[in-house]
Amino acid sequence: MGEQPWAPADATDRLRALARDPDCELALSSHARDRLGQRDLTTADVLWVLKTGFVTSPPQQVRSVGRFRYRIDGPAPNTGRRSIRVVVIPDEDRCMLFVVTVMWIDEG
Numbered sequence: 122m123g124e125q126p127w128a129p130a131d132a133t134d135r136l137r138a139l140a141r142d143p144d145c146e147l148a149l150s151s152h153a154r155d156r157l158g159q160r161d162l163t164t165a166d167v168l169w170v171l172k173t174g175f176v177t178s179p180p181q182q183v184r185s186v187g188r189f190r191y192r193i194d195g196p197a198p199n200t201g202r203r204s205i206r207v208v209v210i211p212d213e214d215r216c217m218l219f220v221v222t223v224m225w226i227d228e229g
Contacts, residue, residue: 125187125211126180126182132180132191133176136218137171139217140172146216146217148217149167150221152222153220156222156223165198166197166198167197167223170193170196171207173195174193174207175193175194176194177192191211193207194206205225206224207222208223
């Protein structure tokens with residue numbers, strides 16, 4: 122697996138691949154779960170954006186050595202024309218996507 126950080130285009134491809142892999146785990150922080158409820162969004166919305174969205178900005182390093190947080194944006198089926206941003210920490214070695222938070226792009 123490639124060393125992080127990934128450039129935005131590479132991050133888009135890698136996050137999409139992880140999200141589409143049926144063996145990969147999608148984990149949500151308690152903060153992300155709270156935000157989904159507040160924004161009337163579902164984990165299906167999050168997964169859709171992870172599978173189809175775009176990373177357009179560089180990642181931010183997190184406290185864990187070698188781990189980075191990526192922001193992936195896109196519309197989800199249940200959001201009308203509004204787009205959401207999913208902040209995610211991928212772990213290719215464990216085949217896991219850890220969702221930190223979810224927000225409306227037009228409110229961020």
